[in-house]
Amino acid sequence: MKTYARALTIAGSDSGGGAGIQADLKTFAALGCYGMSVLTALTAQNTRTVTAIHAVPADFVVEQLNAVLSDIGTDAVKIGMLHAPDIIMAVARTLNDFGVQTIVLDPVMVAKSGDKLLQDEAVAALKTYLLPMATVITPNLPETSVLLGRAVETAADMPQAAADLAQLCPGAILIKGGHLATADSTDLLYISPTEQHQFRTERIQTGNSHGTGCTLSAAIAAGLAKGLPVVEAVSAAKMYLTSALQTGAVYTLGHGHGPVHHFYQYWQ
Numbered sequence: 001m002k003t004y005a006r007a008l009t010i011a012g013s014d015s016g017g018g019a020g021i022q023a024d025l026k027t028f029a030a031l032g033c034y035g036m037s038v039l040t041a042l043t044a045q046n047t048r049t050v051t052a053i054h055a056v057p058a059d060f061v062v063e064q065l066n067a068v069l070s071d072i073g074t075d076a077v078k079i080g081m082l083h084a085p086d087i088i089m090a091v092a093r094t095l096n097d098f099g100v101q102t103i104v105l106d107p108v109m110v111a112k113s114g115d116k117l118l119q120d121e122a123v124a125a126l127k128t129y130l131l132p133m134a135t136v137i138t139p140n141l142p143e144t145s146v147l148l149g150r151a152v153e154t155a156a157d158m159p160q161a162a163a164d165l166a167q168l169c170p171g172a173i174l175i176k177g178g179h180l181a182t183a184d185s186t187d188l189l190y191i192s193p194t195e196q197h198q199f200r201t202e203r204i205q206t207g208n209s210h211g212t213g214c215t216l217s218a219a220i221a222a223g224l225a226k227g228l229p230v231v232e233a234v235s236a237a238k239m240y241l242t243s244a245l246q247t248g249a250v251y252t253l254g255h256g257h258g259p260v261h262h263f264y265q266y267w268q
Contacts, residue, residue, distance in 0.1 A: 011037075016047055024215075102221075104137075155186055197231060
C-alpha cells in the first residue's frame with residue numbers, strides 16, 4: 001500500500017491567494033506532498049495591502065491540530081504566521097504532545113505590503129517556545145534583526161547573526177538575503193560552527209514576489225517530508241522558488257505585489 005509524504009502548514013490565510021496557507025498548500029502540491037492546514041488567523045488581503053486580521057482563538061487552533069495529528073499525522077510541519085502569544089504557546093505545546101520532530105519555522109512578522117502580522121509581545125513567545133523546537137528557521141534580514149535586537153543588514157553581518165541565532169535554536173538557521181542591497185541574493189545556511197553553506201542566486205527583476213518567504217519555507221518542509229537531509233531540502237527549495245519567480249515575472253495579477261508561479265512545472 002502506498003503512502004503520501006505528508007506536510008502540515010500552520011499559518012494564516014491570505015484571501016488574495018499569494019501567501020500564507022494558500023501558498024503553502026500550492027507548494028506542497030507542486031512538490032508532491034499531501035498538504036494539510038491549521039489556520040491561525042484570517043486576513044483580508046490582496047496584492048496591495050492587509051486591511052484586517054482576525055485571529056483564530058487558540059483553543060480552536062488546538063482543535064485543528066488535534067484533529068489532523070491524531071488521525072493523519074505528518075512527516076513535516078511548516079509554521080508561518082502565528083500572530084499572538086497564546087497561539088504560539090498553544091501550537092508549541094500541542095506539537096510537543098504529539099512528538100512532532102520535523103518543524104520548519106518561518107518567523108513571519110511583516111507582510112510584503114509592510115503591514116504588521118505579528119504582535120510585538122509575540123516575539124518573546126516565539127523565541128521562548130518555538131525556536132528551540134525548530135529543525136530549520138528561515139528569517140529574512142528584518143526578522144533576524146528583530147529576533148536578535150540589533151540591526152542585521154549586510155552579508156558581512158550574516159555569519160555572526162546566524163551563530164547568535166543558533167544559541168536560541170538548536171536546528172539549522174537559514175538567513176535569507178533578499179533584502180541585501182546587492183546585485184545578487186545570497187542566503188546563508190548555518191548548520192554548525194564548522195558547517196555553513198551559501199546559496200547565491202541572481203536577483204530576479206519582478207513585481208511578483210508576494211509569498212516568497214512562505215513558499216520557500218513550505219518547499220523546505222516538503223523536501224524534509226520526503227526524506228531529504230536539511231542541506232538538500234534547502235537547495236531543492238531554493239531552485240523551486242527561483243524558477244517560480246522567473247516564470248511568474250511575466251504575469252500580471254492585481255495592482256500591487258503579485259504572486260510567484262507555484263505550478264510552473266505543469267502549465268504556463
